[in-house]
Amino acid sequence: MESVIIIRSLVPGGAAQLDGRLVPGDRLVFVNNVRLENASLDEAVQALKGAPRGRVLLGVAKPLPLPDIGDVSTAADHFLIVSHFS
Numbered sequence: 001m002e003s004v005i006i007i008r009s010l011v012p013g014g015a016a017q018l019d020g021r022l023v024p025g026d027r028l029v030f031v032n033n034v035r036l037e038n039a040s041l042d043e044a045v046q047a048l049k050g051a052p053r054g055r056v057l058l059g060v061a062k063p064l065p066l067p068d069i070g071d072v073s074t075a076a077d078h079f080l081i082v083s084h085f086s
Contacts, residue, residue, distance in 0.1 A: 021060075031048055031051055031057070
């Protein structure tokens with residue numbers, strides 16, 4: 001079974017919220033060298049909490065807007081945005 005980790009909320013006043021690039025609805029793909037495809041929520045939380053202080057590299061997939069009715073493309077992920085937070 002495939003699972004994905006979707007950001008539901010950010011810590012008010014936390015580094016991610018202050019940075020502004022990570023928003024609810026984004027899909028978390030990796031934290032530093034820990035890939036999160038098929039990870040449980042507990043595993044994702046541990047990857048975030050276990051990241052060393054300082055710069056953290058996050059892989060984030062942004063949701064695509066819904067296609068126009070005449071557009072036959074799928075809503076699959078087409079890109080990966082990599083952000084880092086200090």
